Amino acid sequence: MKYSMTALILALFTLGAFAQEPTTGQEQPGAQSPGQEMDIQSKDFSDLDVDGDGKISQSEAQQAGLEPVAFQALDEDGNQEVSEQEFEQAKEQ
Numbered sequence: 001m002k003y004s005m006t007a008l009i010l011a012l013f014t015l016g017a018f019a020q021e022p023t024t025g026q027e028q029p030g031a032q033s034p035g036q037e038m039d040i041q042s043k044d045f046s047d048l049d050v051d052g053d054g055k056i057s058q059s060e061a062q063q064a065g066l067e068p069v070a071f072q073a074l075d076e077d078g079n080q081e082v083s084e085q086e087f088e089q090a091k092e093q
Contacts, residue, residue: 040091045084056082 048056048064058080061071074082074090 040087045087048082048087049084054084056087 043064045056046052048060048066050060050063051057056071056074058068058071061074061082062068066074071082074086076086076089077083
């Protein structure tokens with residue numbers, strides 16, 4: 001079960017790499033370029049916690065290229081935030 005959750009999260013990170021670019025022609029800070037995969041294993045919690053408040057918001061996750069479904073998978077307690085503990089648990093799986 002743990003292995004399949006990690007595989008799901010990694011697959012959803014990969015799907016985020018194919019998201020459409022902003023139409024303004026300007027890149028969003030922290031956003032992934034097309035063709036790049038976001039590998040949760042290579043990220044530190046602080047890479048995604050842009051405002052440094054100790055949690056990853058949906059907005060911060062989206063800026064990093066994380067698909068909403070992957071965010072929901074990381075957010076184990078369903079409070080619409082990913083804690084450092086939730087993030088690290090996902091990396092360990």
